[in-house]
Amino acid sequence: MLGPLWLTPIAKDPSSVDLEKVANIIVDQSLQDCVFSKEAGRICYTIIQAESKQVGQSVFRRSLLNRLQQEYKDREELRSRSLQAWICYVTFICNIFDYLRVNNMPMMALVNPVYDCLFRLAQPDSLRKEEEVDCLVLQLHRIGEQLERMNSQRMDELFSLLRDGFLLQEGLSSLSQLLLLEIIEFRAADWKMTDAAQKYYYSEVTD
Numbered sequence: 743m744l745g746p747l748w749l750t751p752i753a754k755d756p757s758s759v760d761l762e763k764v765a766n767i768i769v770d771q772s773l774q775d776c777v778f779s780k781e782a783g784r785i786c787y788t789i790i791q792a793e794s795k796q797v798g799q800s801v802f803r804r805s806l807l808n809r810l811q812q813e814y815k816d817r818e819e820l821r822s823r824s825l826q827a828w829i830c831y832v833t834f835i836c837n838i839f840d841y842l843r844v845n846n847m848p849m850m851a852l853v854n855p856v857y858d859c860l861f862r863l864a865q866p867d868s869l870r871k872e873e874e875v876d877c878l879v880l881q882l883h884r885i886g887e888q889l890e891r892m893n894s895q896r897m898d899e900l901f902s903l904l905r906d907g908f909l910l911q912e913g914l915s916s917l918s919q920l921l922l923l924e925i926i927e928f929r930a931a932d933w934k935m936t937d938a939a940q941k942y943y944y945s946e947v948t949d
Contacts, residue, residue: 765786784837806838836881864903866907870915875921886929
């Protein structure tokens with residue numbers, strides 16, 4: 743797996759490697775490995791910073807965003823081909839949104855694609871799959887607050903879907919119901935977990 747040792751020469755001298763190829767390798771690895779997709783944002787951030795400082799260009803960032811856009815366009819096909827690859831992609835794009843900054847703000851170009859992915863996870867067929875509910879809730883824990891600051895109307899619409907799913911949809915597992923209730927309460931508490939809620943939800947999950 744790609745890791746810190748692999749990253750060191752690129753961070754030291756970005757111009758010594760084909761950064762477009764590196765971007766594609768990182769995306770490919772992220773789609774295959776959900777553990778790696780959680781680390782990929784940090785790795786991409788490191789490479790972008792190094793390239794910007796030493797070369798004054800953004801070949802890597804441009805290549806990365808182009809590839810993310812390409813996968814985003816094919817997201818339904820990706821989901822039908824491999825649920826795991828789809829979940830890895832959502833984890834990856836949310837991770838990139840979390841790490842990449844322009845003037846200390848999240849990238850506007852990623853706001854709607856990220857929302858669209860989360861909306862897809864909130865559809866009835868996705869809510870019946872625990873892996874997709876788990877992915878949705880994890881991403882909202884991580885980036886929900888910053889995403890809401892970028893577009894609060896879409897967050898309202900997303901949570902309207904989640905409330906309807908929780909209250910009205912048949913076929914939800916008890917774990918999915920618990921996760922949905924927890925994230926609805928988490929947002930209602932201004933994206934903070936109260937001690938009582940943590941004790942309740944996490945004792946339920948571990949029991």
